[in-house]
Amino acid sequence: xxxxxxxxxxxxxxxxxxxxxxxxxxxxxxxxxxxxxxxxxxxxxxxxxxxxxxxxxxxxxxxxxxxxxxxxxxxxxxxxxxxxxxxxxxxxxxxxxxxxxxxxxxxxxxxxxxxxxxxxxxxxxxxxxxxxxxxxxx
Numbered sequence: 001x002x003x004x005x006x007x008x009x010x011x012x013x014x015x016x017x018x019x020x021x022x023x024x025x026x027x028x029x030x031x032x033x034x035x036x037x038x039x040x041x042x043x044x045x046x047x048x049x050x051x052x053x054x055x056x057x058x059x060x061x062x063x064x065x066x067x068x069x070x071x072x073x074x075x076x077x078x079x080x081x082x083x084x085x086x087x088x089x090x091x092x093x094x095x096x097x098x099x100x101x102x103x104x105x106x107x108x109x110x111x112x113x114x115x116x117x118x119x120x121x122x123x124x125x126x127x128x129x130x131x132x133x134x135x136x137x138x
């Protein structure tokens with residue numbers, strides 16, 4: 001019985017090590033994707049209206065920004081969100097967000113690593129089942 005428990009402990013340890021390495025690879029890949037620029041828009045700069053959150057007085061402030069938008073609708077939405085993220089990442093920010101904030105599409109079997117205390121949101125396009133694994137550090 002003791003040998004079975006030791007074997008199970010070793011197996012779980014190896015699996016945890018495998019997951020840790022996979023998360024590190026996925027994190028590195030995500031960092032590389034973050035550095036890559038979105039495909040440039042093919043039209044003239046377009047004036048877009050952003051509603052920027054202000055944490056100091058809990059309001060939304062209307063702000064206009066000129067950005068080049070891609071032709072495809074979903075890519076235009078991403079470009080507008082990235083412009084909003086860019087406004088939030090400027091220092092000082094009225095609503096600071098974590099570095100590396102981005103919009104990502106994930107598919108079945110994908111793994112996403114989020115550093116501790118990272119605020120996040122998920123919007124599912126279809127019914128979804130997720131497995132959340134929290135790895136406690138030292």
